[in-house]
Amino acid sequence: MGISPPFQAVVERLRSAGCVFAEDEARLIVSTARTPDEVAVMVERRAIGLPLEQVLGWAEFCGLRVAVDPGVFVPRRRTEFLVRQAVALARRGGVVVDLCCGSGALGVAVAAALGEVELHAADLDPAAVRCARRNVEPLGGHVHEGDLFAALPSALRGRIDVLLSNVPYVPTGEVGLLPAEARLHEARMALDGGADGLDVLRRVAAEAPRWLAPGGHLLVETSERQVAAAAGALSRHGLTPRIARSEELDAVVVIGARGTGTPG
Numbered sequence: 253m254g255i256s257p258p259f260q261a262v263v264e265r266l267r268s269a270g271c272v273f274a275e276d277e278a279r280l281i282v283s284t285a286r287t288p289d290e291v292a293v294m295v296e297r298r299a300i301g302l303p304l305e306q307v308l309g310w311a312e313f314c315g316l317r318v319a320v321d322p323g324v325f326v327p328r329r330r331t332e333f334l335v336r337q338a339v340a341l342a343r344r345g346g347v348v349v350d351l352c353c354g355s356g357a358l359g360v361a362v363a364a365a366l367g368e369v370e371l372h373a374a375d376l377d378p379a380a381v382r383c384a385r386r387n388v389e390p391l392g393g394h395v396h397e398g399d400l401f402a403a404l405p406s407a408l409r410g411r412i413d414v415l416l417s418n419v420p421y422v423p424t425g426e427v428g429l430l431p432a433e434a435r436l437h438e439a440r441m442a443l444d445g446g447a448d449g450l451d452v453l454r455r456v457a458a459e460a461p462r463w464l465a466p467g468g469h470l471l472v473e474t475s476e477r478q479v480a481a482a483a484g485a486l487s488r489h490g491l492t493p494r495i496a497r498s499e500e501l502d503a504v505v506v507i508g509a510r511g512t513g514t515p516g
């Protein structure tokens with residue numbers, strides 16, 4: 253069977269707008285849209301530079317299809333490494349919290365890998381919270397809105413086995429250097445980590461020991477350049493840091509373990 257003219261027209265429009273993978277993207281758009289009108293709308297949104305995942309309304313993450321709404325951070329491939337590390341530390345039936353959850357992709361992927369967990373996710377951005385609810389609630393998880401730990405029910409204090417937190421970690425001065433897709437179509441608060449990129453991470457590290465269960469772990473993604481300072485922030489607050497790297501995914505994760513004593 254040949255490729256239909258509308259498909260070729262879609263490819264041409266995407267190519268002329270500068271999409272390098274025009275054929276692949278056209279295929280995804282055509283198979284996602286429910287009507288020819290929807291195809292046209294999606295193609296134009298992509299042509300003006302929206303991230304493909306926001307145009308489609310979903311992203312593939314850890315082999316799952318995760319809903320992604322306009323303005324919400326698109327889960328990155330490299331962050332699958334953070335999920336893998338979390339899955340290795342979590343146990344069935346344990347308490348998993350995805351703080352700074354965006355679409356909720358990380359918690360959903362951990363829950364899907366483990367089968368059964370008590371899953372909570374939280375974000376400050378109402379658009380992210382709405383999106384995360386669509387991904388997390390069908391799995392029986394809970395999504396909370398608010399500033400870091402203030403969003404969480406106090407009953408979770410001292411009970412979290414695995415705390416994933418892909419905080420914003422781009423230094424303020426470098427946000428302007430990001431690709432336009434991120435800079436223009438993802439919320440600033442999803443990207444900007446303050447002067448050295450570690451402001452949010454330091455706040456998470458400071459409070460995490462009181463929320464983790466004895467023997468629980470905090471996992472944060474960072475960059476090679478920031479990894480020493482990130483590990484230092486965890487260790488300053490009584491967590492024992494370990495660094496994990498994936499060359500394949502160009503990913504760096506700091507894992508902080510809470511001891512079994514009372515946090516200081």
Ligand SMILES: C[S@@+](CC[C@H](N)C(=O)[O-])C[C@H]1O[C@@H](n2cnc3c(N)ncnc32)[C@H](O)[C@@H]1O
Nearest residue numbers: 325327352353354375376377399400418420442
């Ligand atoms: C880098 S994005 C990560 C999103 C998601 N975890 C992922 O990896 O796809 C950071 C997220 O942190 C959220 N955020 C930023 N500051 C926050 C705060 N003070 N409290 C809660 N969430 C915050 C942003 O809204 C954004 O969704």
